[in-house]
Amino acid sequence: MKKGVISYxxxxxxxxxxxxxxxxxxxxxxxxxxxxxxxxxxxxITNAKEYDGELIVYEGELIGxxxxxxxxxxxxxxxxxxxxxxxxxxxxxxxxxxxxxxxNIIGDRLRIMxxxxxxxxxxxxxxxxxxxxxNQIEPGRIKPQESPLxxxxxxxxxxxxxxxxxxxxxxxxxxxNRT
Amino acid sequence: MILRPQVNDLKIIGFSLGKLICALGFxxxxxxxxxxxxxxxxxxxxxxxxxxxxxxxGILLTLFCRIHNDLxxxxxxxxxxxxxxAAALLGAIPLFLSGHFxxxxxxxxxxxxxxxxxxxxxVKDLDHLSFTHNFWRHLTMFIGGQGIVxxxxxxxxxxxxxxxxxxxxxxxxxxxxxxxxxxxARFIWLVSIVYLVLGSIVLGLCGxxxxxxxxxxxxxxxxxxMAAFDTGGFTPHSQNVLYYHSFLIETVTISLMIxxxxxxxxxxxxxxxxxRELFKNLELRTLGITLLVTFIIVVVDLLKWDxxxxxxxxxxxxxxxLISAHTGxxxxxxYSLQFIREWGNLSLVGIITAMGLGGSICSTTGGIKAxxxxxxxxxxxxxxxxxxxxESSVLQQKIHHLKETVLEDKHVRVAVVTTLLYFxxxxxxxxxxxxxxxxxxxxxxxxxxxxxxxxLSCGITNPxxxxxxxxxxxxxxxxxxxxxxxxFVLGGFIVAxxxxxx
Numbered sequence: 001m002k003k004g005v006i007s008y009x010x011x012x013x014x015x016x017x018x019x020x021x022x023x024x025x026x027x028x029x030x031x032x033x034x035x036x037x038x039x040x041x042x043x044x045i046t047n048a049k050e051y052d053g054e055l056i057v058y059e060g061e062l063i064g065x066x067x068x069x070x071x072x073x074x075x076x077x078x079x080x081x082x083x084x085x086x087x088x089x090x091x092x093x094x095x096x097x098x099x100x101x102x103x104n105i106i107g108d109r110l111r112i113m114x115x116x117x118x119x120x121x122x123x124x125x126x127x128x129x130x131x132x133x134x135n136q137i138e139p140g141r142i143k144p145q146e147s148p149l150x151x152x153x154x155x156x157x158x159x160x161x162x163x164x165x166x167x168x169x170x171x172x173x174x175x176x177n178r179t
Numbered sequence: 180m181i182l183r184p185q186v187n188d189l190k191i192i193g194f195s196l197g198k199l200i201c202a203l204g205f206x207x208x209x210x211x212x213x214x215x216x217x218x219x220x221x222x223x224x225x226x227x228x229x230x231x232x233x234x235x236x237g238i239l240l241t242l243f244c245r246i247h248n249d250l251x252x253x254x255x256x257x258x259x260x261x262x263x264x265a266a267a268l269l270g271a272i273p274l275f276l277s278g279h280f281x282x283x284x285x286x287x288x289x290x291x292x293x294x295x296x297x298x299x300x301x302v303k304d305l306d307h308l309s310f311t312h313n314f315w316r317h318l319t320m321f322i323g324g325q326g327i328v329x330x331x332x333x334x335x336x337x338x339x340x341x342x343x344x345x346x347x348x349x350x351x352x353x354x355x356x357x358x359x360x361x362x363x364a365r366f367i368w369l370v371s372i373v374y375l376v377l378g379s380i381v382l383g384l385c386g387x388x389x390x391x392x393x394x395x396x397x398x399x400x401x402x403x404x405m406a407a408f409d410t411g412g413f414t415p416h417s418q419n420v421l422y423y424h425s426f427l428i429e430t431v432t433i434s435l436m437i438x439x440x441x442x443x444x445x446x447x448x449x450x451x452x453x454x455r456e457l458f459k460n461l462e463l464r465t466l467g468i469t470l471l472v473t474f475i476i477v478v479v480d481l482l483k484w485d486x487x488x489x490x491x492x493x494x495x496x497x498x499x500x501l502i503s504a505h506t507g508x509x510x511x512x513x514y515s516l517q518f519i520r521e522w523g524n525l526s527l528v529g530i531i532t533a534m535g536l537g538g539s540i541c542s543t544t545g546g547i548k549a550x551x552x553x554x555x556x557x558x559x560x561x562x563x564x565x566x567x568x569x570e571s572s573v574l575q576q577k578i579h580h581l582k583e584t585v586l587e588d589k590h591v592r593v594a595v596v597t598t599l600l601y602f603x604x605x606x607x608x609x610x611x612x613x614x615x616x617x618x619x620x621x622x623x624x625x626x627x628x629x630x631x632x633x634x635l636s637c638g639i640t641n642p643x644x645x646x647x648x649x650x651x652x653x654x655x656x657x658x659x660x661x662x663x664x665x666x667f668v669l670g671g672f673i674v675a676x677x678x679x680x681x
Contacts, residue, residue, distance in 0.1 A: 045516045063306040064416055067390035067424065074390070074424045076416070078306060083514055084418050103219065103309040118521075124426055125492025127514065151224040151276065158231040165238045172242065 038111070042082040048118040048127060056116045058085065058129055059137065062108045063101035068092060077110060086128040087112050088120075099140025109138035183679030184672060190244040191254045192261070197240025199262045199327060203269055204233030206322055206330070207315075210273070213398075214311035222311035225276035233269050256668035262327055263657055267291035270319055277312045279303050281642045284649055291653045293319030294327065295660040296543055298412020298509035298634020299652065301642050305417040310398060313415045317402040323660070324409025324439070324543035325371055329364045370446050371408070374438065378404040382431055389425045403428075407435035409543040412509025412634030420499075421512045429495060432510055433502055440466070440506035440538030442550075444581050461580045462539050465553035469536050470505055476529035477501050484523050497526075500635065505533040507544035509634020518637045519621060527637075531624055534633045535605055545632030545659045547601045550580060551594040558591035600663050604630045604655060611651045612639065630655040 036057045044051055044058070060079035067074040073092035078084035078101070089095055101107030114131040117123075122130075207230040214223040250258065267290045275286035285301040292299045293316055302308060302316075322330055379400045386396030399415055406413045416422035420429060438446075445463065448456040457463060477497050487493040496513060503510045518527060537546020561576040568574060576586040584590075605627045612622025617639055625639040629652040640652070658666050 045514045046520055048517070048521065064422060065391055065395055069390055076418060076422055078417065080304075082516060084306065084416075084422070086418070086421065086424050088424075101306055103217075103307055105307075119487050119492055119496070121489055121492070123424060124495040125487045125489065126421065126424055126512070127517070128424075146221055148221045148224045151221070151228060155224060155227055155231065158228060158235065162231050162235050162238075165235060165242070169238055169242060172245075 036113075039116075040081045041079050041085050044085065044116060045082045045127065048116075051116045052118040054116055055113065055132075056129065057111060057113050058087075058116075059109070059111045060084070061101050061106065062097065062099075062110055062140070065100055066092075066097060075110075077112065086123075086126060087114065087131050087134075088123065088128055089131045089134065095134050096136065098136075099142070101140065104143045104145060106140050106143060108136055108140040111135045111137050181671075181675045181679040183681050184676050187246065187248065188254065190246040191248050191250060192257050193240045193244030194246050195250060195254070195258045196261055196265065197237045197242075197244060199237075199258070200233050200240065200265055200269065201237035202330060203266055203327070204230045204237060206318070207233060207270075207273065209318060210311045210315045213314040214309075217310040219309045219311050222273070222277065222309040225273040226311065226315070228276065229269065229272040232272055236265075236269070253668055253672065256665040257672050259328055260657075260661060260665040260669040263291075263294060263661060266294050266319075266323075266327055267653070267657070270294060270315075273315060274302075274312060277308065279305070279308050279312070282646075284646060285642055288649050288653055289316065290319060291656050292634070293317075293411065293413065294323035295632050295656040296320050296324045296409050296411040296507070296545070297629060297632045297656045297660075298406070299629060299636055299640045299656075300413065300634075301640065301649070303642055305415075308415075313402060314398075316413050317405040317411070317415075320409045320411030320413060321371070321375075321405040324405075324411060325367055326364075329367055366447065367443055370443065370450070374408055374435075375401075375404055378408060378431075378435055382428070385425070385427050385431055386423075389423055389427060403432065404435060407432045407508060407510065408439040410436060410439045410506050410508040410538065410545075410632075411543075412503075414510070419512070420510045421514075426491075426495060429499055429512060432508075433499065436502055436506040436508045436510070439508070440542055440544045442539040442541045444541055445539070448581065456581065459579045461553040461557070461578045462548075462550040465556070466505075466539065466549040469533070469549065469552060470502070473505065473529045473533040473536075474498060474501050476532070477526045480523040480526035480529065483525075484521075486521055500530060501533055504530045504633055504635055505536065506538050507534070507546055507631055507633045509628070511635055515636045515638040518624070518635075524620060527620055527624060530635065531620075531627050534624075534627045534631045534635065535601065537631050545630070547598050547631075551598055553580075554578065554586065554590050554594040555598065557586055558594075561586060597662065601630065601659070604658060608651060608655050611648060615645050615648050625652070626655065630659040632656060632659050 038059045039051065039056045041058070041060070044056070058077065058079070060077040062075055063078045063084055064076050072088055072090045073095070075087045075089060076084040077087050098108050099105050111134070112129060112131050113133040114129040116129050118127055119125040120128045207226055210226050211223050214220075214226065267287050270290035270293065271283060271286035274280060274289055275283050279302050280286040280289065281301070281303060288299075288301050379397065382400035382403055383397040386399055387393055391399065402413070402415050405411070414420060414422065420432060442462060445456060445460060474497070478493065481487055481493060481497050487496050499510070499512055535546055536552060537548050538544030540548045540550045557576055557578055561574065565574055578584055578586050605623065608626025608630055609619065609623040612626055613619060621637050621639060624637045627633070628635050
């Protein structure tokens with residue numbers, strides 16, 4: 001009876017310890033991921049050799065249409081520094097895209113954790129990031145169209161001038177033809 | 180003694196310039212169709228304003244300068260030099276109204292870069308630029324590549340005249356494909372439009388295959404075709420060709436760049452079945468040799484630094500930048516900073532040499548041009564032979580460029596003078612760059628890129644660069660595209676107006 005209680009308690013304690021350990025390990029890993037400093041495109045392009053093959057975190061706006069390929073998908077992420085970087089996503093199904101940046105559209109802001117390549121062997125020497133984890137920081141949106149009121153006014157003035165000039169040209173042309 | 184220009188001279192210039200500006204106004208109406216397709220109201224206003232300004236200015240000039248005299252050589256050259264300046268200024272209006280440029284100077288830079296088929300860009304936030312404005316950026320390359328005068332001749336003029344020929348030649352085109360200059364201009368447009376349709380279809384299908392939606396794929400295809408065939412270098416994306424991450428698209432653009440860098444006369448010969456010309460032509464042979472030499476330089480250096488261990492990567496990065504530089508296109512699948520941070524000095528020298536040499540005469544490329552290099556080389560061989568042979572012997576050096584021609588001293592002299600002028604332009608820009616604190620190689624790279632109308636950048640060209648340097652690069656693009664003479668004549672005309680005797 002006593003032996004049974006002890007073994008039962010041992011099982012419970014070891015279970016709690018295991019859960020505790022797993023939780024902390026997960027937390028450590030998670031902290032490791034998110035405590036990593038976000039690297040800018042400027043930093044990555046300038047010091048590409050130092051970052052080559054490293055696990056990095058990169059943030060930016062999704063611009064242009066993602067390019068779906070057989071084995072994955074390309075997304076171009078712009079952080080408004082040196083330029084947009086190509087991000088290769090092996091499992092496109094896991095990515096939820098709302099908006100891709102374009103005219104009057106602000107694309108989804110994404111945080112990518114992945115492996116940086118200075119000259120990717122898989123992709124013909126491109127400087128790229130192979131994504132391992134993608135998180136949406138901010139969803140994109142459609143910008144309201146600006147009202148071109150001042151342009152309309154300006155255009156009206158110009159049209160009046162142009163019409164007057166065309167009239168003069170017409171009258172002068174007729175006069176010249178007569179003479 | 181210099182004679183002061185008379186009022187009639189100004190009238191002749193003003194009248195033709197007015198016509199060309201009106202033609203530009205009509206061209207500015209084309210992007211409106213794109214605006215309607217993509218439902219972009221605001222950009223349509225920008226182009227209506229731009230077009231109306233062109234019409235007003237054009238009509239005013241034709242009204243005040245109404246005259247029926249034909250153009251002389253001097254008039255033709257001045258008209259062309261001024262037309263290109265006017266195109267850069269007026270073409271900048273819709274760009275500036277887009278709100279994507281820090282100043283009107285930046286918009287003028289973009290416009291000049293477009294018309295001169297350079298490809299250096301100062302646009303801010305290109306990825307959010309409207310389809311309409313993006314189309315205009317690329318259209319300027321298509322118009323500029325074929326020649327502003329060529330379009331005016333093909334559309335506005337019904338019959339050829341001596342004046343028409345003079346302004347045609349003034350636009351750095353010294354060869355007539357067909358006996359009549361108007362027919363030549365129309366042939367150039369026929370070739371361009373046939374290639375535009377075919378090239379856009381091929382590129383569009385490639386875009387769809389690589390994952391783009393059909394609408395986007397065909398829009399990008401038209402833009403990229405216009406910029407690649409006219410050896411321009413703009414793309415609708417800030418990453419340039421790298422956006423597509425596609426070997427297929429890169430291969431198609433390589434073919435288009437090569438087609439654009441070939442002499443229009445040679446296109447005519449090929450179209451009419453004379454394919455032997457491909458192998459006999461001095462210009463094409465020279466182009467092949469210089470391409471091979473510069474490629475060896477680049478590859479040796481890239482291998483030395485072990486930058487691209489794979490052959491595919493070496494080809495995609497090394498050859499692509501080189502062909503883009505040599506044809507004066509400026510397409511790149513690298514980031515500007517990578518040139519300076521990763522590539523060695525030797526490979527940069529290889530790229531600078533390729534940019535400086537350029538493509539063919541009577542094509543859309545800039546730079547010294549292969550025919551001049553070939554003529555100088557043949558002249559050099561001739562000189563060596565003459566020294567080695569007995570004094571009594573008479574030696575005749577022949578060159579084959581579309582037809583067999585005896586190489587004369589004047590051919591070599593003209594080629595040498597133009598080459599020296601290009602060298603002076605490249606180095607003058609480099610010195611200016613150094614004056615603003617940039618290193619020598621970076622400055623030479625950017626200066627050669629601007630003056631040879633290439634468009635590759637090592638990072639100097641950006642909206643925050645000094646305004647004066649922007650102006651210098653604009654002048655280089657202008658001078659490089661028109662091959663100096665028109666600009667010298669304009670300078671002479673201004674001097675004569677100030678100092679000349681009545």
